[in-house]
Amino acid sequence: MTIFVTDSIMIGPLGTHAFAAVGQGSMMASYMIFPLWSLGTATSAVVARYIGAQDMKSARKGAGQGIFLAILIGLVYTGAGVYFAGDLLILIGTPQEIAESSGVYLAILLGFCCFQAIRLVGSSILRATGDTRTPMWATAVMNGFNILANWVLIYGIGPFPRMEVAGVALASGLSYVISACIVMWKLTRKNPVFFITRSDMTQIARDILRTILRIAGPNMAEMVLMRAGGLTYIWIVTSLGTVSLAAHYMAIRVESFAFMPAFGLAMAVPPLVGQALGAGKPEMAILAVRRTVKAGVYGMIVLGFLFILVPGVFVRIFSPEPDVYSIASIVVQISALELIGVTLNMIYGGAMRGAGDTVSPMIVTFIGAIIVRISLVYWMTILLGWGLSGVWIATAIDWSLRAIVGWILFRRGRWQNIKV
Incomplete structure (x- = not known):
């Protein structure tokens, strides 16, 4: 997430077309990569349960099998992504003036998909063991290197060629490599708390693999549904033209903060x-979620007021042209309406997935992404003619409804009885 934000800031001075090309390419890349989060979530759930039950041997094996699957799926994604990058962008109606540069960006970025998979799954495993520091440092180093590499490769500093949009993708890809190496070093480094061996990754444990895939399956289906709805959503946004497309991605980057x-x-x-569930203490899980919700809601209220009062302050970070600036400022104000909904959806969905209940979040996503969002976006944007503002109003309604449904499902407590 932070990489895409810094990429957008540093490519902004090159103009609307360059910004829109990176925005379109990064959005498609995230659509392809997001199912890998499902694998990370499933592996994390398995590892956390075993650790809670004091079964460290099975926890290590579960982590190793998760890394094995990450490498395997990452290689498949890399091959398919590089080959079909241009076709994917054509599919969503990418404007001709940015199609070529956006295609190059996407192909380069997906070429590093295997390292991205290792980074995502490995970080999830470390968090499941209670190590949140290593993923934080890996991300910090990744972002620091990305900023330096962007500066060098976008503008051709020193002996390096001026690559512009392609340079952004290459810098991001190399950053993923560095982050993946840090995560794997920590996972395989012997220590008294937790580590994995080569045999944990290479010797197949069918029972554990089946468990990971059983948990990941509905979550991956959720991601596919979400991205299928997202492709239709982006197709509608793309039809509004390059200026609206650039403003849309600019608002997304602001929202990312x-x-x-x-x-x-x-x-x-x-x-x-x-x-908590592995230790047989569901009440501790409920308490953790409640405290997280409280912190998230308070933070989003403050940021929502800032988005409404001074949207231009955030938009100017990306060096927009005047026509893009005016549209982006309006939709940033509208985005304030969805901040709490998105946050609650992430927390409640994460809690249920962490318990191994990946079916409930999938149902919520199907209702929101496929039924509610597409219908509302089409109605408000195309039929009512509200333009990009209609897209964001519809999205805010979608996220609010998902948050309500997620809260209801969490309160019902089905997730407490899931067996891993």
Whole structure:
């Protein structure tokens, strides 16, 4: 998330077309990569349960099998992504003036998908063991390197060629490599708390693999549904033209600032829930979720007021042209309406997934992404002619409804009885 934000800031001075190309390419890349979060969530749930039950041998084996699957799926994603990058962008109606540069960006970025998979799954495993420091440092080093590499490769500093949009993708890909290496070093380094061996990754444990895939399956289906709805959503946004497309991605990047702390809270919930249930203490899981919700809601209220009062302050960070600035400022104000809904959806969904209940979040996503969002976006944007504002109003309604449904499902407590 932070990489895409810094990429957008540093490519902004090159103009609307370059910004829109990176925005379109990064959005498609995130659509393809997001199912890997499902694998990380499933592996984290398995590892956390075993740790809670004091079965460290099975926890290590579960972690190793998760890394094995990450490498395997990452390699498949890399091959398919590089080959079909251009076709994927054509599918969503990418404007001709940015199609070529956006295609190059996407192909380069997906070429590093295997390292991204290792980074995501490995970080989830470390959090499940209680180690939140290593993922934080790996992310910090990754972002620091990305900023330096962006500066060098976008503008051709020193002996390096001026690569512009392609340079952004290459810098991000190399950053993923560094982060993946840090995570794997920590996972395989022998220590008294937790580590995995080569045999944990290479010797197949069918029972554990089946458990991981059983948990990951509905979550991956959720991601596929979400991205299928997202493709239709982006197709409608793309039809509004390059200026609206650039403003849309600019508003998303501004919104990302708000979601960074919310995302951190949501990432902390699954291992806490998994370990509490593994230890037979569901009341501790409920307490952890309630406290996380309270912190998330308070933070989003403050940021929501800032988005409404001074949207231009955030938009100017990305060096927009005047026509893009005016549209982006309006939709940033509208985005304030969805901050609490998105945060609650992430926390409640993360809690249920951490317990191994990946079916309930899948149902919520199907209702929201496929039925509610697409219908409302089409109605408000195309039929009513509200343009990009209609897209964001519809999205805010969708997230609010998902948060309500997620809260109801969490209160019902089915997740407390899931067997891993």
